[in-house]
Amino acid sequence: MTKNVLRSNSAEQTRAIGAMLAQSLLGGDVVLLSGDLGAGKSEFARGIAAGLGVQGPVTSPTFTLLNIYQTKHGFDLRHFDWYRIQDAEELLLSGLDELIGGEGITLIEWHERAKGLVPRKHLEVAIRTLDEHSRELVLHAAGGFRLLDFTNPPREQMP
Ligand SMILES: Nc1ncnc2c1ncn2[C@@H]1O[C@H](COP(=O)(O)OP(=O)(O)O)[C@@H](O)[C@H]1O
Numbered sequence: 001m002t003k004n005v006l007r008s009n010s011a012e013q014t015r016a017i018g019a020m021l022a023q024s025l026l027g028g029d030v031v032l033l034s035g036d037l038g039a040g041k042s043e044f045a046r047g048i049a050a051g052l053g054v055q056g057p058v059t060s061p062t063f064t065l066l067n068i069y070q071t072k073h074g075f076d077l078r079h080f081d082w083y084r085i086q087d088a089e090e091l092l093l094s095g096l097d098e099l100i101g102g103e104g105i106t107l108i109e110w111h112e113r114a115k116g117l118v119p120r121k122h123l124e125v126a127i128r129t130l131d132e133h134s135r136e137l138v139l140h141a142a143g144g145f146r147l148l149d150f151t152n153p154p155r156e157q158m159p
């Protein structure tokens with residue numbers, strides 16, 4: 001189990017951290033974005049999308065449950081937001097549960113709504129609001145998810 005705590009002082013910084021994390025993600029990875037409304041989950045998702053070379057706007061899938069984007073790596077990016085569902089049943093009925101995991105990268109906001117559908121192997125990014133512009137980001141790798149140290153430059157670039 002790996003834990004990692006980061007701090008962001010602006011929405012831009014949160015997106016930049018997301019973009020950096022994206023460089024260490026592989027097809028099939030599942031990333032849970034948790035935190036209260038307005039914490040910055042969708043900003044973080046925007047950063048991940050940018051890091052994966054997604055073109056065009058990345059909007060919150062609050063009403064659609066899922067948005068899918070093409071990445072520069074060939075696999076797609078699946079961005080779920082389960083805020084508006086009551087339970088796993090709703091996702092199962094929609095058939096969208098089949099798009100969790102698989103070959104693309106999956107991001108899930110409000111995974112708490114359907115915990116039973118969350119793959120055991122995942123990375124959770126828990127975002128906590130400290131004040132208007134500051135957030136604490138706690139990264140927690142579970143089920144054998146291998147989190148690379150993406151925040152530091154490679155060793156050979158160190159002075
Ligand atoms: N450090 C920060 N990180 C992320 N968002 C921030 C930060 N500071 C301020 N914000 C603002 O907080 C809001 C976060 O919105 P959003 O990403 O949609 O939240 P969520 O998806 O968690 O409900 C945005 O309006 C953003 O500009």
Ligand SMILES: [Mg+2]
Pocket residue numbers: 041042060081109
């Ligand atoms: Mg959101």
